[in-house]
Amino acid sequence: MKFPGLYVCCMATLLLGSGINAATMPDAGQDKRVEWKIQQTWPIAGKILGMVNSLDGKFVFFLNDKQQVQVFNNQGQLQGSIPVGEGVSAIDISPQGELLYLINNTSQSFTSVAVSFVVDIDTKGAPFKGPADAPVTITLFTDFECPYCRQIIPLLDEVMEKNPKTVKLSFKNMPLKFHKLAEPSAKAALAANEQGKFWPFHDRLFAEPKLSEETIKKTAVDLKLDIPRFEKDMESPNIQNKLQKDILDAQTAGVTGTPTVFINGRTPRQRNLEGYQAIIDDELQKLGKK
Secondary structure, eight states: OOOOOOOOOOOEEEETTTOSOGGGSOSEEEOSSOEEEOOOEEEEOSOEEEEEEOTTSSEEEEEETTTEEEEEETTSOEEEEEEOOTTEEEEEEOTTSSEEEEEETTTTEEEEEEOOOOOOOOOTTOOEESOTTOSEEEEEEEOTTOHHHHHHHHHHHHHHHHOTTTEEEEEEEOOOTTOTTHHHHHHHHHHHHTTTOHHHHHHHHHHOSSOOHHHHHHHHHHTTOOHHHHHHHHTSHHHHHHHHHHHHHHHHTTOOSSSEEEETTBOOSSOSHHHHHHHHHHHHHHTTOO
16 A cells, blocks of 8 residues: 555644653653653644554554544654544554554444555666666665575566566665675675676675675676776775665665565565565556556
């Protein structure tokens, strides 16, 4: 479900986590055993009947008296509103917020609603394979030193082989801090991309059982790159800016680990060919391409 992103004017102000209006209490204070400091204050539409947040802290759901559930991210930005039936008076969610549970005391009913979050990811300038104008884009956030990122490659190859004209795979770096060679590898791959050799470089690095600086240099030599240009590009502001943009895009999209895949901004629930293909087919049908 893609939220409409409808913003509603402020009707009430809620202090997240306390249920106390921020205007009625000081910004900070302490007594012998309790200290407090206001972290955020968000504008909320209507009278709040219930509130719940996902266990990962990414989303907060507010049920109001306007027959809506408003969904905010943890920065207080409204993601969208879900209409609910008259009489709904209580809500709950599954751990990640993918299921919304509604209690209607008027009709004495329980309703479960599947919720998915669609994020906008800028893939302009990112290395990709497949048709440039493909209607479906798979965006992969990955780390060259992550063993799980290596394991997902055969699945992505299978998806691309099955959808040669309708799917594009865009690559985004997310080097994890505890992987010492992840960032140098990312810079090296982006530098190889400047010479049109990103995917061969990518494949060689992921084929290595253990990365090292020597491996990175040898890969560049084996692929017959212009080595002085390659080394200069690796340290250039241009490559650094591209890497930082990938990292910022990952943070904006709520990526917390690798590999993370989005299909036209949607997160697959199943990491297999059937799960990916179901989303691809759904996207193609919505776009009138199937």
